[in-house]
Amino acid sequence: MAEEKYTWHKVAGHTNEIEWQENNIAVVELKGKKICLAMFNNSVFAFAFKCPHAGGLLADGYIDAIGNIVCPVHRYKYNISNGRNVSGEGYYLKHWPVELREDGVYVGMERGKGVFDWLK
Numbered sequence: 001m002a003e004e005k006y007t008w009h010k011v012a013g014h015t016n017e018i019e020w021q022e023n024n025i026a027v028v029e030l031k032g033k034k035i036c037l038a039m040f041n042n043s044v045f046a047f048a049f050k051c052p053h054a055g056g057l058l059a060d061g062y063i064d065a066i067g068n069i070v071c072p073v074h075r076y077k078y079n080i081s082n083g084r085n086v087s088g089e090g091y092y093l094k095h096w097p098v099e100l101r102e103d104g105v106y107v108g109m110e111r112g113k114g115v116f117d118w119l120k
């Protein structure tokens, strides 16, 4: 069996323990670093705390009707599930897989990468 690509880190005991803002985005800590979670269509997504363009705080943005994260600063848009910059500026939003398990909400981190590499 192939080794699993990710190591999984629990960020909450349940989705209803997460402090969702009105925009359905929440900030959680993963190994002491902030990341964002978003709830869209009853699924949870995880992505970087800051916009890759100029560091806008994505938790202050919003999720549009088709599931893009919209940065509050210059309104660049990123696909919530693959990080693609759908408004066309050529950036890429770092994101991570999320699993909802019986005992909690887990975010997957690629193996072989240090926490400080993947949170850049």
Ligand code: FES
Pocket: 051, 052, 053, 054, 055, 056, 071, 072, 073, 074, 075, 076
């Ligand atoms: S900082 Fe996010 S679009 Fe410019």
